[in-house]
Amino acid sequence: xxxxxxxxxxxxxxxxxxxxxxxxxxxxxxxxxxxxxxxxxxxxxxxxxxxxxxxxxxxxxxxxxxxxxxxxxxxxxxxxxxxxxxxxxxxxxxxxxxxxxxxxxxxxxxxxxxxxxxxxxxxxxxxxxxxxxxxxxxxxxxxxxxxxxxxxxxxxxxxxxxxxxxxxxxxxxxxxxxxxxxxxxxxxxxxxxxxxxxxxxxxxxxxxxx
Numbered sequence: 675x676x677x678x679x680x681x682x683x684x685x686x687x688x689x690x691x692x693x694x695x696x697x698x699x700x701x702x703x704x705x706x707x708x709x710x711x712x713x714x715x716x717x718x719x720x721x722x723x724x725x726x727x728x729x730x731x732x733x734x735x736x737x738x739x740x741x742x743x744x745x746x747x748x749x750x751x752x753x754x755x756x757x758x759x760x761x762x763x764x765x766x767x768x769x770x771x772x773x774x775x776x777x778x779x780x781x782x783x784x785x786x787x788x789x790x791x792x793x794x795x796x797x798x799x800x801x802x803x804x805x806x807x808x809x810x811x812x813x814x815x816x817x818x819x820x821x822x823x824x825x826x827x828x829x830x831x832x833x834x835x836x837x838x839x840x841x842x843x844x845x846x847x848x849x850x851x852x853x854x855x856x857x858x859x860x861x862x863x864x865x866x867x868x869x870x871x872x873x874x875x876x877x878x879x880x881x882x883x884x
Contacts, residue, residue, distance in 0.1 A: 714788040716766065717773035725787035725795060732799045733847050736840070743799050744806030744839040747854040748776065748813070750792035751832040751866040764824045768792075768831055771822050779813045795851075803839040803871055810835040810869040818867060834861035835869040843872050 712724045720728070736743055750772055757765040769792055776794065780786055785797045798806050814833055821828040836858025838844065843853040857872040864870070 717770055717788050719773055719777070719794070720785060720787040722787055722789060722795070725785060725797060728785050729797050729847055732797065733840075736799065741800055742802055742840055743797065743850075744801045744803060744837060745850050745854040746796040746798065746806060746810045747789070747836045747851075747858040748772075748794040748796065748810075748833050749835075749858055749862070751834055751862075752830065753792040756829055760824060760827065760829070764822075764829065765792075767824060768822055768829065771820070772817055772831060772833060775817050775820060776813050779809065779816060781809075784809075795854075801839075803837065803842065806837050806839060807869055807871055810837055814867065814869055832867035834858060834866050836861055836872065837869060838872040843874070 712721060713719065714721050732743065735741075750768065753765050753768060756768050769788075772792075773786075773788065773794065776796070777786055780796060781798075783799055784801075787795050787797075789795045796810075798809065801809075814835055818830070818832050821830050823829075836854045836856065838850045838853035838857055840850050844850045853872040857870045860873075861868045861870040
């Protein structure tokens with residue numbers, strides 16, 4: 675007479691145990707999906723969606739206290755050459771190596787995201803242009819000084835950086851991003867492997883001739 679209630683209790687306990695396991699696994703799966711939706715799967719950096727959310731929040735905070743921020747756009751100089759000579763897996767390793775080096779040089783309050791392909795964006799809150807240039811230059815030098823060893827080949831890695839800052843280079847996030855992109859193209863056009871702060875075009879103050 676006692677066996678049946680004991681068996682029922684055991685079955686109930688077993689059911690509760692498996693339901694707990696399923697619940698924990700479901701939560702882990704949800705956390706994983708949430709993380710994947712926020713990060714770049716290759717590098718583990720934030721994706722652009724999360725970067726834009728972070729930038730907008732910080733922009734509103736900085737506006738409220740009339741502060742400043744800087745944006746650094748970073749582009750790998752040699753990805754196509756590496757892909758052509760050593761294959762796309764070597765190019766993938768190059769992107770991962772660059773992202774790890776940049777992350778190690780940025781501060782906890784900064785945010786780094788993969789913009790797409792071999793391009794990255796770093797948002798530096800409460801950071802003036804000179805400080806942003808110092809950080810970008812430190813990243814550039816460290817990347818150039820650490821070749822990627824791939825199948826016995828030391829592959830030279832370099833990056834070009836473009837820097838734009840609020841409020842001197844624009845009054846909103848979109849404008850600052852555009853100016854940083856222009857500064858990046860200036861770095862590329864000047865020989866690559868360098869950092870450039872955006873320079874507004876000089877206006878001719880001379881009076882027009884009659």
